[in-house]
Amino acid sequence: MFPWVYEFHWSVGQVIFLGAFFAAVILIAVTMTRAFGRSLRDLRSRSEEKIRWHAEFHDLRSDARACRHELTGEVQHRTCTNEFDCRTCNAHPKYVALRAKEPEADSPAEETLFGLTMPSDRMYHRGHAWTHREEDGTFTVGLDDFGSRLVGIPDFVDLPAPGTRVRTSGTGWSMTKNGSRLRVLSPIDGIVVEQGSAEKDWFIRIRPDTPDVSTDHLLRGNEIARWVRRELERLQIALGPTDGAARLADGGELIQDISAQIPASDWEAVCGEIFLQP
Amino acid sequence: MEPLEGKKSRYGMAIDLDRCTGCGSCMVACAVENNVAPAEERADTNTGTTWLRVYPLEGGRKNGAQDVAFVPMFCQHCEHETPCITVCPQNAVDIDPLTGIVGQIPQRCLGCRYCMTACPYHARSFNWWDPRWPEGMEQTLNPDVAPRMRGVVEKCNFCHARLHAARAKAAIAGSREIAPEDYVPACVESCPAQAIIFGDLADPASEVARRARSPEAFRFLASLGTEPKIYYTSTRTWVREKAEHPVESGQRVGAPAESPVGA
């Protein structure tokens, strides 16, 4: 096998054959080493949140990945190709320009939809976290009414300690209910400066890295209603045709605690759909 | 490997099929010389180990009755693209450039049996059992030959131990070449009809080379092109016909269902 082994001779056949074999072995070793090395680098640079979101986004069903501009009508059918990060999306500015061409109806943004309270002064992440820019430049982040009703009262809430860095679409905080652990995705990047408490309606306060941080990727204003409507449809489908307990008739209201009404395994799957954790 | 200096021999045999009586002494002598273990109880003709087998070959008529020739068949020590050498994955078979003997290395044999599939002459045996000698019989073992372990292939190697003995004798005598009479394989020695001649085919004066050149000489499955070094001679044309053309037109290959000698 090697030149120093008895019977080895430098013939064409030996060289080609063993050369090919060693090339294959080296290629396997190099590939594994590269994967391993890159993994170490990723872990050291704390990119696992980014990678997790990337993996989960691509595991979502295609109807969960509808582009926001499909929701608001600028395009008939488009699946997001940028992991819901409109800030770095090439197509987003073009669609925004398209929207500007059509004059907006002057009606104020709806605040109550299907019994849900979705204040219009807040911005919403597709994972149902809301955020509000406070005067001191920090952002408060909470769970929107839709998400709250889905979870009900959590058994346990695990908030990040002050000083923790959060990434957009990475883990904001997690809640445990019925033995399952759910992560709520953070709407923005920054450092957690304060944890919420039972009295406050927000869960964490985040200070962004720069005061003028972009929030283009978050839904706001007239988009909210269209998005909530779509989310309700998705919820309906996720609950399935045979489940009677939480059916929504047209104009009906979403009940307060869905988790109590449907079997735990179904609820788990539904949460996965809605909170973008396949 | 670089060949050693010395005369290049091509050891081969010439077997006179008109003399072979089918007695089977050669098979016994071979087994005794080469420490072939006695067959296990469950062994049959195809799982028992024998390096050499005498087959009956039927055909032709003699004195109004069916004629039969007895054919000792064993490793033919093929010279050209030796099938077992080209297929062995571990190089456990080699051909000695100085003697032309195709040798098997049992310590390296994996037991994959590819060589057995490749051999056209079915000359190779596999050790399906661990070799066992009954109490007391180990005294009959030949000290010059290593027994093989279970799971490896073995075959005729022209009584290699006798070649070593002949070389040792020549070295002691101070001679560079072995005397032909010192190197005689067991089967040759034991044949009562003296049907087997062994010698150096590369030496034109040797008896075996002379017989190999004779018009009665032929080889089995010569059409396959492996250049075997075992020549068979017979004045009976039907024997030669069968050997060179195993399939006659309209007929199928093969003997009627009968066990060969040595079952």
Added chain:
Amino acid sequence: MDEALITRGTSRMPWKKFLLWILPWTVVLGFGLYGTYLCLAEGLNQTNMNNRFAFGLWIYLDLTVIALGAGAFFTGFLLYILRRHELQAVINSAVVLGLICYSGAVAVLMVDVGQPLRAWFTFWHPNVHSMLTEVTFCLTCYLTVLLIEYLPIVLKNRKLREIPRFLVFEFELHKLMPVLAGLGTFLSFFHQGSLGGLYGVLRGRPFAFREELGIWPSTFFLFILSAAAAGPSFVLVTTWLVQKLSRKQLVRPEVFRFLGKVSGILLIVYVLLKTIDTIFWINSTSPSVGFPAFSYYTSASFGTWILFGEIAVLGLVPALLLLSKRMRSKSYVLFSAALLTCCGVMLNRYVMTIQTLALPTLPFDQFMGYSPSWQEVATFLAVIAYGVILYSLSFRYLTLFPQERELNKPSWR
């Protein structure tokens, strides 16, 4: 009890029922391993192989599962190299099948050889002219590649992916999949071919011996083609079976049709080349070494119907069915044609392994019969049981079919 391990959004049978499914296969596996143990401890006299029939059921099993497991490399090639993204739906399943087939084949090989502990000799003292050396090297490398390809599938398990180390490693490994797929294709090309070459170089067996194209006999190329044709069909057949057993739709019908089409194209090319090869063999190769071809088909039950069956009934017929779009659109026709393709390849391997050894060469040879002993059959069954168990576990806890969630909940788009 184990719902936390099952992919969110999919449903699997209750764990008690799953155990009831696995249990009989475990029993079969245990029985099979006992047969294997006997062969290893007592020696190969436990089999019905003998000095004339040196290769038996196990070698046939090896050649067959490797041919059927070719789906792994070929699907990988089509997906990662030729970028046919529709195969994303079955690649995971194909990799698991490939892993089962190749690991089973290697395990059986270790029992088949007389001295398994000497297996490393082939690496230390390789004979580069031997086809079996080539097979050994390639199989070892390819099994490693398959294990590495299986790893990301395992790491994507719902619970395992939560561990940051595994999540990140899976991500990085997946980015390098095209490299592994390419290497897998290269290795598969050679070992599929060498398995054919194994028989094509046998001068001593005129039935199997073929002329060379370059340094390889024609069987080298024919085996590659037939394996590439059988691979997608086998993936199709197993997916169809799993769908039936799990009562779920797992892939879109277009994926099945695509697999069928690929199989059909390769199969028709194979049938054409095999026909040419057979005609050449009958008229030239075989007679030139003194064995007219008709003589192979006069013995026992191996008549010319075998040749006709292999090329026409199990080759041309499914090829034509799979090439017709109308036929492919009918799911029962598609499945049957794929099954026929697999059977054709299995028959081809049978003919090459068993008929080759059965046929006489010397004038005093007889046509040999062979039937495997129970220990051999037990080992064979152990491989099948192992395959079913591994696949069942993978199907339960891993995402083998990415389209499953979409297909089992209604989508309004």
